[in-house]
Amino acid sequence: MDRTCEQRPAEDGSDEEDPDAAEAPARIRDTPEDIVLEAPASGLAFHPTRDILAAGDVDGDVYVFSYSCQEGETKELWSSGHHLKSCRAVAFSADGQSEYWGRQPAIRCWEGNSTMTWVLFPPELVTVSKDKAIHVLDVEHGQLERRISKAHGAPINCLLLVDENVLATGDDTGGIRLWDQRKEGPLMDMRQHEEYIADMALDPAKKLLLTASGDGCLGVFNIKRRRFELLSEPQSGDLTSVTLMKCGKKVVCGSSEGTIYLFNWNGFGATSDRFALKAESIDCMVQVTESLLCTGSTDGVIRAVNILPNRVVGSVGQHAGEPVEELALSHCGRFLASSGHDQRLKFWDMAQLRAVVVDDYRRRKKKGGPLRALSNKAWSTDDFFAGLREEGEDPTAQEEEESEDDSD
Numbered sequence: 001m002d003r004t005c006e007q008r009p010a011e012d013g014s015d016e017e018d019p020d021a022a023e024a025p026a027r028i029r030d031t032p033e034d035i036v037l038e039a040p041a042s043g044l045a046f047h048p049t050r051d052i053l054a055a056g057d058v059d060g061d062v063y064v065f066s067y068s069c070q071e072g073e074t075k076e077l078w079s080s081g082h083h084l085k086s087c088r089a090v091a092f093s094a095d096g097q098s099e100y101w102g103r104q105p106a107i108r109c110w111e112g113n114s115t116m117t118w119v120l121f122p123p124e125l126v127t128v129s130k131d132k133a134i135h136v137l138d139v140e141h142g143q144l145e146r147r148i149s150k151a152h153g154a155p156i157n158c159l160l161l162v163d164e165n166v167l168a169t170g171d172d173t174g175g176i177r178l179w180d181q182r183k184e185g186p187l188m189d190m191r192q193h194e195e196y197i198a199d200m201a202l203d204p205a206k207k208l209l210l211t212a213s214g215d216g217c218l219g220v221f222n223i224k225r226r227r228f229e230l231l232s233e234p235q236s237g238d239l240t241s242v243t244l245m246k247c248g249k250k251v252v253c254g255s256s257e258g259t260i261y262l263f264n265w266n267g268f269g270a271t272s273d274r275f276a277l278k279a280e281s282i283d284c285m286v287q288v289t290e291s292l293l294c295t296g297s298t299d300g301v302i303r304a305v306n307i308l309p310n311r312v313v314g315s316v317g318q319h320a321g322e323p324v325e326e327l328a329l330s331h332c333g334r335f336l337a338s339s340g341h342d343q344r345l346k347f348w349d350m351a352q353l354r355a356v357v358v359d360d361y362r363r364r365k366k367k368g369g370p371l372r373a374l375s376n377k378a379w380s381t382d383d384f385f386a387g388l389r390e391e392g393e394d395p396t397a398q399e400e401e402e403s404e405d406d407s408d
Contacts, residue, residue, distance in 0.1 A: 026070050026071055026072065026073075027070075027071040028069050028070055028071070029069045029070075029071055030069070030349050030376060031069065031335060031347040031348060031349050031377070032067040032068055032069055032074045032335070032347045033071065033072075033074050033347075034344050034345065034346050034347070035053075035055075035065055035067075035074065035344065035345040036343060036344055037055065037057055037063065037343045037344070037345065038057070038059070038061075038343065039057040039058050039059045039061070039343060040057060040058050040325055040339065040340065040341045040342075040343050041055040041056060041057045041058075041063075041325060041326065041339035041343075041345060042056060042057065042058055042086060042087065042088050042089075042325050042326060042339070043055060043056035043057075043062075043087050043088055043089040043090040043127065043326065044056075044090065044325075044326040044327070044328045044337060044338075044339050044345070045090045045091050045092055045125075045328055046092075046328050046329065046330045046331055046337065047092050047139070047331060048092055048331050049331055050331070051066060051067050051068060051330075052064060052065065052066055052067070052077070052139070053065045053067055053328075053337055053345065054090045054092065054125055055090065055339060055345055056083075056086075056087025056088065056089065056090045056127055056129075057086070057087060058086040058087075059081075059086070060081060060082075060083035060084055060085050060086055060087050060129060060130075060131070061079055061080065061081050061083075061087065062079065062080040062081075062082075062083070062087055062090060062125070062127055062135075062137065062142075063076060063078075063079045064076070064077045064078055064079070064125070064139065064142065065077060065345075067335075067347070077142075078141060078142035079142065080135075080137060080142045080144065082135055082137075082144050082147075083127065083129040083130075083131055083133065083135065084129070084131040084133075085129055085130035085131040085155070086129060086130040087127050087128070087129050088128055088129060088130060088155075088156065088157055088158070088159075089127070089128050089156075089157070089158050089159040090125060090126070090127045090159075091125070091126050091127075091159050091160070091161050091167075092123070092124070092125055092126075092139070092161075093123060093124045093125075093126070093161060093164060123138070123139040123140070124136050124137065124138065124139060124145065125137045125138075125139050126159060126161065126167060127159075128151075128156040128157075128158070128159045128169055129155070129156060130155040130156070131155070132149070132150055132151060132152050132153070132154065132155055132156060132171075133147060133148060133149045133150070133151060133156075134147070134148040134151045134156070134159075134167075134169065134179070135147055148179075151169060151177065151179075151186075152169065152171040152175055152177065153171075153173075153175070154171040154172045154173040154175060155171060155172045156169050156170070156171050156172075157170055157171055157172055157196050157197055157198065158170045158197055158198065158199055158200055159200075160200040160201070160202060160209070162178075162202060162206055162209075162223065163206065165180055165181050165182055166178065166179065166180050166181070166187070166223075167179050167181075168200055168209055168223070170196075170197025170198075170200060170211060171196070171197060172196045172197075173191070173195075173196070174191050174192065174193030174194055174195055174196065174197060174213060174215070175189070175190070175191045175197075176188070176189075176190050176191070176192075176193075176197060176200075176209070176211060176219075176221065177189050177190075178209075178223055178226065187226060188221075188223065188226040190221065190228055192219055192221075192228050192231060193211065193213040193214075193215050193217060193219055193231070194213075194215040195213050195214030195215040195238070196213065196214040197211050197212070197213055197214075198212045198213060198214060198238065198239060198240045198241065199211070199212040199239075199240065199241045199242045199284075200212070200242065201242045201243055201244055201251075203244065203248060204244075204248055206223070206224075207222060207223065207224045208220055208221065208222060208223070208229070209221040209222075209223045210242050210244075210251060210268075211242070212239035212240060212241055212242040212253050212254075213238070213239055214238040214239070215234060215238075216234035216235040216236065216237060216238060216239055216255075217231040217232050217233070217234050217235075217239065218231070218232040218239060218242065218251065218253055218261075218263060218268055219231050219232075220268050229268075230268060230269065232263065232268050232269055232270065232271075233269060233270050233271075235253075235255060235259075235261055235271070236255075236257060236259075237255040237256040237257035237259065237281075238255060238256040239253045239254070239255055239261070240253075240254050240255060240256055240281070240282055240283055240284070241253065241254040241282060241283075241284055241285045241295075242254075243285060243286070243287045243293065244287070245287060245290060245291065245293065245307050246290055246291065246307065246308065247290055248265060249264070249265050250262055250263070250264065250265065250272075250307065250308070251263040251264075251265065251268070252285075252293065252307060254282030254283075254284070254285050254295060255281070255282055256281045256282075256283075257276075257281065258276055258277050258278070258279040258280060258281050258282055258297065259274055259275070259276045259277070259282075260274065260275055260276075260277065260282065260295075260305065260307075260310070261273075261274045262274065262307070262308075262310075273308075273310065275310040277295065277297070277303060277305070277312060279295070279297035279298070279299055279301065279303065280297060280298040280299050281297055281298045282295045282296075282297055283296050283297060283298060283323060283324060283325065284296040284324065284325065284326050284327050285305075285327065286327040286328060286329050286336070287329075288304070288329065288333070288336075288350060288353060288354070289354065291306055291307055291308070291358070292304060292305070292306055292307075292313070292353065292354075292356070293305050293307065294316055294327055294336060294353075295327075296323075296324025296325070296326070296327050296338060297323070297324060298323040298324075299323075300318050300319040300320055300321055300322050300323060300324060300340065301315055301318050301324075301371070302315065302316045302317045302318060302324060302327070302336070302338055302348065303315060303316070303371070304316050304353050304356070304374055306356075306358040309358060309359075311358065312371065313353075313356050313358060313372065313374070314353075314356070314371050314372030314373060314374040314378070315371040315372065315373060315374060315378045316336060316348050316350075316353060316374050316375055316378060317336075317338065317346060317348040317375055317377055317378055318378070319338065319340030319341070319342050319344065319346065320342075321342075322340045322341040322342040323340060323341050324338055324339070324340050325339045325340055325341065326338070326339045329350075333350060333354075334349065334350055334351065335347045335348065335349065335350065336348040336350055346377075348375050348377065349375050349376070352374045352375055353374045353375075356374070
């Protein structure tokens with residue numbers, strides 16, 4: 001995705017504007033301005049076609065913002081406080097609206113095992129919460145359109161939209177449920193993991209659901225046949241995130257110990273490779289290209305990582321002194337958004353990272369050197385972590401050299 005988000009011009013119209021306005025044109029920034037929230041955001045998602053960002057915070061509030069590189073034009077559109085506890089994940093429908101609901105408006109609602117009434121209106125934003133509820137909100141106005149109040153028996157931790165009708169949810173006790181918005185109750189209800197579901201991913205055919213869990217295992221579920229396939233061997237730390245790379249040939253998992261684990265497709269039982277970042281943990285990650293991804297860590301640094309050859313290529317940005325909670329990539333691929341415990345949503349320009357070329361040849365680096373800055377804001381002047389900017393490599397150079405040879 002090489003195109004960039006459309007910038008709103010400073011002059012929006014006619015030659016009849018106030019002459020004083022022409023003397024002080026609005027400043028155009030490299031990235032939208034930071035957004036300050038009242039509480040840290042644990043859920044973050046970009047609209048798939050428009051310059052809109054949604055965030056859900058630990059107080060249960062959901063916010064939707066329009067963003068722009070024009071100074072002063074990043075604004076809150078609406079907020080919702082329907083959740084009783086922390087909102088842990090948010091997601092827009094695949095095209096920003098539901099095709100099925102748009103064609104055939106229906107009336108139906110689930111409240112536990114009973115049936116209540118709802119009216120369907122596109123477009124939609126889906127949110128899940130520690131209060132065990134799934135909410136569907138109208139994107140334009142923030143109205144609560146539907147609610148499943150007791151979707152799980154335990155707090156819901158993650159959410160994945162499969163298509164315009166189907167979504168998957170994972171909870172704090174390892175439970176996974178598959179929902180079809182056209183039917184009552186879950187399509188699939190499984191509990192193979194022993195700990196919380198941290199993240200989920202889907203193959204391009206939308207057949208296999210991959211889960212990363214706090215029990216250290218990668219789970220594989222066939223959602224077409226609605227059956228459990230297998231769990232990988234457990235790793236030493238919690239698996240906190242999962243994504244597909246290399247055109248679906250590799251499954252990449254982040255862990256609470258700061259290690260990235262690689263699995264071959266159809267070889268989910270055991271890792272094919274692993275390498276450690278010099279980070280306290282990998283709490284979230286997002287794919288940028290088929291070889292590059294960004295990770296967020298407890299140390300507040302957002303690292304750009306290349307997969308095969310495995311290495312950290314630099315720093316995209318940071319939340320100085322505060323853990324990074326969530327990452328999201330804009331619909332055009334130009335901006336990365338991050339949320340941190342500093343209660344800020346920050347935007348980072350991906351242009352410099354996308355221009356990076358990683359050679360198979362590994363040059364010997366000076367230990368303890370700073371991470372390469374991959375954006376103008378990568379390291380702020382008040383960064384008290386400056387002394388900790390180390391190149392994120394496996395301390396055992398020989399082990400990492402061997403891992404790079406496994407490029408199948």
